[in-house]
Amino acid sequence: MRLNWKAGLVLLGASALLSNAALANPPQSSRYYQDYRVEYNDDQTTNAFGLVSVVSCILNKMHPEYNAGTPYVAWLKYGLCDSNSGGSSTTSSTAPYEKATIYPTYDAASGILNVKMWLEGYQDDDSSGVRVYTPQYFWVNVDVTAGPSVAPPLGRWTVHFCGQDTLGVGSGASDPASCNAGYGYGTVTPDTMTVFNKFSRNGVLKDSVAGVATYTVSGGEVVTGSGQFSSYNAWDRTPTDMTYAFAFSGDNYRLKGINNLTNSGVSDVCTSRNIDAVQPLFNNWNGWLYNSSTGDAIDLAGGFNLKLATGPVTDWSRTGWVGYWGPWFPEKDGSGNAIPALTDGQTVYGNGRTTKDVAFTYKKSLGSMQRTTISVKELSEVNGVRYQVWLNRDVGDITAGSGRYLVYWDNANSRFVSEGKYGSDGQAIDNDTGKVGNFTIAQLTAANQMRIWGNIPNANVGVNFNVGKWVYGVGSTGLTPLQPNVANGAKAYQTVYEDIYPGVPETGSADLADGAILDCYGDQNQCPTMLSASTPQPRVTFGQSGSLLPVSYRWDNATGNLVEIGSGLVVDSAAQRDVGPLFIRGADLTAYACQNQQNGSGPGGFHIPNSTSNATSWTFQQGGTCTNNAWETAGTFYRWNTNTSNPNWPSRSFIVRQSDGKRPVFDKQINLTYTPASGDFAGRQQNITYNGGGQFWVPSKCYNKSTRAEQSCSSGSDQFYASNYDIPFTTAAAGKVTRVDDPSVQYLVKYLGRSFIYGISTDTAACSALNPPTNLSLPTAFAWKDPHAPESSNFLGPWRSPATDPLYVDGVEPK
Secondary structure (H helix, E strand, O other): OOOOOOOOOOOOOOHHHOOOOOOOOOOOOOHHHHOOOEEEEOOHHHHHOHHHHHHHHHHHHHOHHHOOOOOEEEEEEOOOOOHHHHHOOOOOOOOOEEEEEEEEEEEOOOOEEEEEEEEEEEEEEOOOOOOEEEEEEEEEEEEEEEOOOOOOOOOEEEEEEEEEOOOOOOOOOOOHHHOOOEEEEEEEOOOEEEEEEEEEEOOEEEEEEEEEEEEEEEOOEEEEEEEEEEEEEOOOOOOEEEEEEEEEEOOEEEEEEEEOOOOEEEEEEEEEOOOOOOOOEEEEEEEEEEEOOOOOEEOOOOOEEEEOOOOOOOOHHHOEEEEOOEEEOOOEOOOOOEOOOOOOOOEEEEOOOOOOOOEEEEEEOOEEEEEEEEEEEOHHHHEOOOEEEEEOOOEOOEOOOOEEEEEEEEHHHOEEEEEEEEOOOOOOEEOOOOOOEEEOHHHHHHOOOOEEEEEEOOOOEEEEEEOOEEEEEEEOOEEEEEEEEOOOOOEEEEEEEEEEOOOOEOOOOOOOOOOOEEEEOOOOOOOOOOOOOOOOOOOOOEOOOEEOOOEEEEEEOOOOEEEEOOOOOEOOOOOOEEEEEEEEOOOOOHHHEOOOOOOOOOOOEEEEEOOOOOOOOEEEEEOOEEHHHHHHOOEEEEEEEEOOOOOOOOOOEEEEEOOOOOEOOOOOOEEEEEOOOOOOOOOOOEEEEEOOOOOEOOOEEEEEOOOOOEEOOOOOOOEEEEEOOOOOOOOOHHHEEEEOOOOOOEEEEEEEEEEEEOOEOOOHHHHHOOOOOOOOOOOOHHHOOOOOOOOOOOOOOOOOOOOOOOOEEOOEOOO
16 A cells, blocks of 8 residues: 555545536446546646545545444455556556455544544565565544535545554554554645655655645635645665645646755746646546446456465465466565465465355366467458558568558558557557558568468457468479469458366356367377377478378366377477367368469379488378468367476466366456547557456556656656546547457446646746745654554554455445
8 A cells, every 4th residue: 555656636526526428328327427536637746745645545435434433344456546557557457455444433523534444555566577565554544524525625634644564563652663664644624735754665764755735725626826845765776855846826837846965956847737728648547448328337257366275364465366367376475485386286265255265276287278260351351450460571661670560451542551560568659750651462472471460459369461372383302482372362361369268167168078079180290299209290291281180189178188089198398389270070171171282283282201301202192181271261270289398378277166166257358449539649549458347558658747758667756657548538439449359349438547747838927927935844743643552642443454344345335
């Protein structure tokens, strides 16, 4: 729980943040309109007052105003109340839940709602390459005198907190040093905001923020204000010690800063608070999909926590997760201790809302099975569909060389169009000269590129644009390509990949029937045999890979392994290897018959070397099935992948419930497309993946907060993650995304967290008239009231572990 992170002058109530859109489908009573949304400026000023925003978010998600007089438990996904989640992975499906016991009480005489909170939170670190979640324990005491209203819009409340890496650190006396995960306080009145915050890394108190802001309100809006704050940050490679002063009036906002360590580095930026007039940089996170007709939220059965033993969790960094992609545990716990890898047959236990202490058996196969379905399309049928493809060389207008490009077929002009080359992040598109342009089929074949392989980004949908074929002739060393042939016309062979999970799911039937016989035709690489290495391999061929008779395998659904019929051995390999295509026994293989490849004449067939060591001596075999044709034929086949040298891939791991032997079922992520109407990506289709639960991430770039210039995302704390494009809150087309697998289905999008940094103001004269104050008395630790010390007037009482089932999860009642 990063109580020190980003902040804002935010409204606590949802009503003031709702759109004024006209009543339409969906109704304004739906979740699309009613789900609470936080939106605020996120420059250095709001960073300084971060405690206010984080606590505001937590209180809104835990609903103490509904439960006065009753202790209860609530959970929040780690990172859910941190504004930088849109630029990081903190709210990923593998992140743990932060859990709190909340005890609200209301004093009618004073009108104060007191909220006591004992919160089991985390600090995350990925400096080792593996994200580690270290447990932390927060004692939080909040007094709410007045909630948000038109005036004052920020309410009236105070918060004091103490964080500990280990419960009971120190003597228990009111001692800041015993709050080694951080401590501080914040106050909000109708015209003043005050914050003092001391925080740590690895249990060492280093960094601090202290600030005070005064403001005036008119018509329910904060219209003028000024203040000063200091910020010391030792987390970066070069420590920073900054003092900032600010002033704002109307649309203009002026912020001045100085580096106290060097007495230099003075910055002075003038920005506009009118985000309609001056485009800001937006950062969006906690994005949800909604039914475009009813406004219902689209949530997915994403998974649940796993643990290694029954009972309450004492160290959440040693827990794992299971979801659509199988079970996962971290390699190390929060203290850096190794967590042994799970072994086949090991018992693990659920720790979700409905699986607490339920026993599961962990299973791990020696490979992974995948179903592939091919559909053959004319190029006109995929007109305008954006694919990520690999170009081997310069072709047509493209002069940036080999690499991955965003390409679509322009049917009206009979050409391919490149919209740019993918950057190193695999998401952002570079549209510089030489990376955009057109190329034709004739230009591809002239460059000896007969095929373009690719896929729809962020979707299990591939494509093979086959624009020509080689005609082979018989030479002294087998078959020699003579020339490309485009007589049959170019086609798009679109593929859909589906992972086959073993076991019997709790709902539905097995992905692939137990005992199913799968036949493989082709060469030794495609159909490895378990026979001795000295045994001749008749499927080693030139040109087409074919066979008259198959090698057959049996699918063992209980273990998730593939067994060769005849030898009875499980197919595995220390090196990464693909087996297939595999065809279900009895399937019609007419379309896969070997074709003629001998100078355009003669019967169809394939060639067999007369020995494994002499490639110059071969025999032509007429007939047979050639599985190379599978990639250019409409139909379905299977592939088996092995790599036993890699402990995590491509083996298929899963769990089954010990009580009934069935596998829990989880929803697969939804792949979507969106075409921004403005900005750098205007008119260019983008691909997004929705994992449920607000995990809807748009790629971001980083900008310097003082200069607004783009910079590296590893450049320190004075930066802002800006989404590459914004999806506005509207029922119009601009607020909708489209399913990749069914373009007739569209969803509305709403980000429940949205921050921005103001754009540079053009009214420099008005901004120059603003005079930020200097030499203000900033808050100190003297006013802090320790909520974990028995002698403190702010003492919460003994620690209350949040061990019972939650009343709320991420702000909603669990199903």
